[in-house]
Amino acid sequence: MAEPLLRVESLSKAYGGVQAVKDVSFTLVPGEILALIGPNGAGKSTCFNMVNGQIEPSGGRIFIDGQDTAGMSPRQIWRLGVGRTFQVAAVFSSMTVRENVQMALLSHENRTNVFWRQARQMESGKADEILELIGMASHADRPCAEMAYGDVKRLELAIALANDPKLLLMDEPAAGMAPRERVELMALTGRIARERNIGVLFTEHDMDVVFAHADRLMVLNRGELIAEGDPEEVRHNPQVRATYLGEGLVYDQAKTKVTT
Structure with a gap:
């Protein structure tokens, strides 16, 4: 297996007495597309922004291509070879x-x-x-x-x-787009990532996009990582179904669609 491009160890963030992210660990290898999902308030954005350097962790360590990013600004992390897109697109x-x-x-x-x-x-x-x-x-x-x-x-x-970039961080890339545009954008991203061996970490609420395009999924709930695996494993995980996707979830692979 390839050496991790991104390695996160026991990442945590507390705001006063509220634990937004608690002891989260994961890796991402070059060419892999990894989705970070969870209900609102699960800690996705906080976790995502700690990787990008916008939020300073309360605990834990982040390594990008073997380099510890502790104390680095977002621009310094960008200089390591990290690209970023935002939920609301920003261009001139x-x-x-x-x-x-x-x-x-x-x-x-x-x-x-x-x-x-x-x-x-x-x-x-x-x-x-x-x-x-x-x-x-x-x-x-x-x-x-x-x-x-x-x-x-x-x-x-x-x-x-x-x-x-070696690593591409995408915050809800499908937000605000029409269904066909979402599929086309993520298919394009996946093709480029594999051709150029770029690791992709993305957050997304659209389950069509997640299950159709992610190689692996991580599910957060109340700041804790409750499941991790390929789409099939996560889809049938009882805890994920109960806390996020819903007990009655059925995934129609032929239509690439989530229904209940």
């Missing part, structure tokens, strides 16, 4: 699609202090390669303000890939 709406990717590339290379007239000529070829990879080459010159939300989410993925 006044710029074109290509210019957004160019800015991400220049940031990765610490060249954001150049004049914009010069910057517009830099990294355009590499930006176009990334846009080709995600199927948006024909949109390169479009202003982002004119784009549909599904295309903005795909552009956000392109921006995350500009960092040439």
Whole structure:
């Protein structure tokens, strides 16, 4: 088995007397797509943001590619080769699609202090390669303000890939998208992750997306990890069914759909 790209050991976070995350441990290997799910208030976002450096853990350790991230800022963690997308996509709406990717590339290379007239000529070829990879080459010159939300989410993925990440963190990537767009985005993410050997950790409420695209699932409840395994194992786990998915859950594999 491959060496872990991400290793989390006994991660915990307390806010006063409230234990948001309690003694959570897991690993993620290159090329693997791992979903972190659970009911509202389970501690998913807290756990996710500790990995990204936005929240400081109360206890435990996080290693990315063997390096302890204790005390690192989100930007320092990004520099380790960590890409990030957000629940609400954030792009520069006044710029074109290509210019957004160019800015991400220049940031990765610490060249954001150049004049914009010069910057517009830099990294355009590499930006176009990334846009080709995600199927948006024909949109390169479009202003982002004119784009549909599904295309903005795909552009956000392109921006995350500009960092040439080893690890990709995706916070509810399907949020706000139409059902078909959700499937297409996650299928695209999975293909790129396997081609480039990128580890993907994502949180998601859409169970269609989770069960169709995750290699492995972790389920949190009240800050504790209650189940971990492949989709089939988690789907039939009695504790998961009782606390999150529901006792009457039936998963229709043929339709890639969760029903009750």
